[in-house]
Amino acid sequence: MTEPALTQRRFFEKAGEGQLTAIRCGHCGELAIPPREFCPSCSHRRWEPVGLSGEGTIASYTIIRVAPRAHAGDVPYAIAAVQMKEGVSMLGRVVDVPLARLAVGLPVRFRPLVSSGGHTAVGFGPA
Amino acid sequence: MRRVAVIGVGVTKFGKHDRTSAELFAEAAVEALTDAELPASAVQALYYGNVVGGETEKQLHTGPQAASVLGIPTVPTTRFETACASSHAAFRHAVMDIASGTSDVVLVGGAERVLNVTTEESTEYFAYASDARWEQTLGLTFPGVFALVARAHMARHGTTEAQMAAVAVKNHKHGTLNPKAQFQKEITVEQVLKSAMVADPLKLYDCCPFTDGGAAVVLASEEVARKARRPIWVLASAAASDWMLIGDKRDLSRVPATERAAAAAYRQAGLGPSDVDVVELHDCFTIAEIVATEGLGLFEPGAGGVAAERGWTSLGGKIPVNPSGGLKAKGHPIGATGAAQIAEIVTQLRGAADRRQVEGAKVGLTHTLGGNTATVLVSLFGRD
Numbered sequence: 001m002t003e004p005a006l007t008q009r010r011f012f013e014k015a016g017e018g019q020l021t022a023i024r025c026g027h028c029g030e031l032a033i034p035p036r037e038f039c040p041s042c043s044h045r046r047w048e049p050v051g052l053s054g055e056g057t058i059a060s061y062t063i064i065r066v067a068p069r070a071h072a073g074d075v076p077y078a079i080a081a082v083q084m085k086e087g088v089s090m091l092g093r094v095v096d097v098p099l100a101r102l103a104v105g106l107p108v109r110f111r112p113l114v115s116s117g118g119h120t121a122v123g124f125g126p127a
Numbered sequence: 128m129r130r131v132a133v134i135g136v137g138v139t140k141f142g143k144h145d146r147t148s149a150e151l152f153a154e155a156a157v158e159a160l161t162d163a164e165l166p167a168s169a170v171q172a173l174y175y176g177n178v179v180g181g182e183t184e185k186q187l188h189t190g191p192q193a194a195s196v197l198g199i200p201t202v203p204t205t206r207f208e209t210a211c212a213s214s215h216a217a218f219r220h221a222v223m224d225i226a227s228g229t230s231d232v233v234l235v236g237g238a239e240r241v242l243n244v245t246t247e248e249s250t251e252y253f254a255y256a257s258d259a260r261w262e263q264t265l266g267l268t269f270p271g272v273f274a275l276v277a278r279a280h281m282a283r284h285g286t287t288e289a290q291m292a293a294v295a296v297k298n299h300k301h302g303t304l305n306p307k308a309q310f311q312k313e314i315t316v317e318q319v320l321k322s323a324m325v326a327d328p329l330k331l332y333d334c335c336p337f338t339d340g341g342a343a344v345v346l347a348s349e350e351v352a353r354k355a356r357r358p359i360w361v362l363a364s365a366a367a368s369d370w371m372l373i374g375d376k377r378d379l380s381r382v383p384a385t386e387r388a389a390a391a392a393y394r395q396a397g398l399g400p401s402d403v404d405v406v407e408l409h410d411c412f413t414i415a416e417i418v419a420t421e422g423l424g425l426f427e428p429g430a431g432g433v434a435a436e437r438g439w440t441s442l443g444g445k446i447p448v449n450p451s452g453g454l455k456a457k458g459h460p461i462g463a464t465g466a467a468q469i470a471e472i473v474t475q476l477r478g479a480a481d482r483r484q485v486e487g488a489k490v491g492l493t494h495t496l497g498g499n500t501a502t503v504l505v506s507l508f509g510r511d
Contacts, residue, residue, distance in 0.1 A: 008260060012260070032375075033372070033374060033375070059279065059379065060275040060276075060278040060279040060282070060379050061275070061278055062270075062271050062274030062275055062278060062326045062327055062328075062329075063324070063326065063327040064266055064267075064268055064270075064271050064326050065323075065324050065325055065326065065327070066246070066250060066268065066270065066325045066326070067247075067250070067266050067268065068247065068250050068251035068254050068263070068266060068268060069247045069248065069250075069251050070251070070266070071266030072247060074266060077266060079265050079266070079267055079271055079275075081275055081279075081373055081374060081379060088374070089374045089375070089376075089377070090374040091261065091262060091265060091267065091372070091373045091374045092265065093265050093266070104278065104279070104282040119264065121264045121265055122261070122265070
């Protein structure tokens, strides 16, 4: 058995340092967000880590006004599905963008959101 | 493979209850067995759906618990959890159990209890069906998931908030015709549009409620079903899955699992969308009904909103959708929903749906979606 190209833990460690990392299939070129064993396109296991630019555009978004208990103090807050320049998509919190300016197609840039407990979540700020 | 029929159905009143989910299921199961004219001793297996019992009732192993409360403790019992599609997944496996010749009579159902906890708690528990590390950490909620679908559908097809509101108005109107519905009150488009924002662009009246309730259906082999009063035949039961993470779904304006499950079900039955007379589908949010009518092939992609607004999916319209009131008005006790939808379609095909009857319905379809659109079940039913 080979080691995974990128574990979930390592992805978030690198994200916390400001670097988004995807994995690219060495057989067919498919790009994916880790962790993943088989390539969904060609079923090979030849992933290599590849850094992402962090640049993307909003594919869809929402403003959460009724939150789960752990996030109740944050409302209202925005969550967007962001299509990265390289083709993969990720969900993240949108910060430092006025809620009224949110729009499908708006350019944004990755920024790590590190909690007081040291956990990193995916965030996006102005491009 | 043997033919399978539904020979009994039972549903509790949906709404707030002070009984456990096991008791709610047992009430529905008694009604279903009475309808089937079978003793409890005839049941050879139980396939059971329950989702947040571990959170709201601090209860795991809810399958045998439900069987014990019903009084059939020794039958093989399995609990299914595919988020909101749990009892429809249970149903599909029960169909395969009978079709394979393993059992002749199987009980299927589910129950949920959530109104014993606060809205903040239940919002959190339902969010457990999205990814813990990638999505729950962002504060994603289920209204949030479908708000992302809505915004993508609006951007791609020009779907409007008024069209989404039309779905809520229609299902509330249907709910007034269903004595077991949680809401039995008509609402207006204006009321929907002015209701409190939950997750933009979805407002309170775009969302189904939290609900306590139970549902059960009795399945039988053809040999047993031929002796039953009103057997309704299972023509197909298909499942499909999709990526767990929202980010991995390439086009949020569609639910590919609905399209795949529908294609498989139509193929099994040798039928197409134009053969369907009545539909119970998963309208956990108004946009979910619009996208489901498109994914099931009832309307072209992008036409679901127009269809709702023009009344094509209302009772008396081209293809009535959710005559029961749907999840929106009938209510959504998540573990029971799939079985409750099947109970409604069986009632419709028997011609026994009273004021909400779709006249002359011969073929019915049920569609149940689990969680973040990663699970979908579609089944087709027909009468003799």
